[in-house]
Amino acid sequence: MIKCLLKAFQIGVIAGIRTMTAPALVSYKLAHTKLNRSAGPTLQDSKLHFLTSKTTTNVLAVMAVGELIADKLPGAPDRTGQPQVWGRIGSGALSASALTGADGNSAPIGAVVGALGAVAGSVAFYQLRRWLTHEKDLPDLWVALAEDALTIGAGWLVVHQD
Secondary structure: OHHHHHHHHHHHHHHHHOOOHHHHHHHHHHHOOOOOHHHOOOHHHOHHHHHHOHHHHHHHHHHHHHHHHHOOOOOOOOOOOOOHHHHHHHHHHHHHHHHHHHOOOOHHHHHHHHHHHHHHHHHHHHHHHHHHHHHOOOOHHHHHHHHHHHHHHHHHHHHHOO
16 A cells, blocks of 8 residues: 555656646556456546546647647746646646556545645755756756656656556
8 A cells, every 4th residue: 555655646746747747647557557357446437437548648648748848938837836736736636546546545545645746746846947947057948858858757657667
């Protein structure tokens, strides 16, 4: 159970960095994995079953790419501002709930842990990016691209760990 909650927190952090990357990666994983019915109630029995659809995966992937592009535009809002932070919290809760539910664990507990991870990721990576661009004078575009690579790579590892 601890391993599952750690995974939920980690995917929440990913959602805190990039809102749509977390659900896109979770949906991809679920759409390409046979769900374990022997573990008890699964996503097949829940309202989160839509995340197992390849159509949902494709829609979320397009939205995630759009977010990656929008983040580089001048005037993009801060991730910790209103209402952006609430979208990240919701994304973290949804993504973590689906991961924990697919593993046969408590989806509501996963949602809470994922939401906490999203808050932590939003605040920590906002502060890190601000420090790198304002204090260390690194170009924002390069920091944003590194953040994208970290988010996608770490997110892929989170959803594919056993």
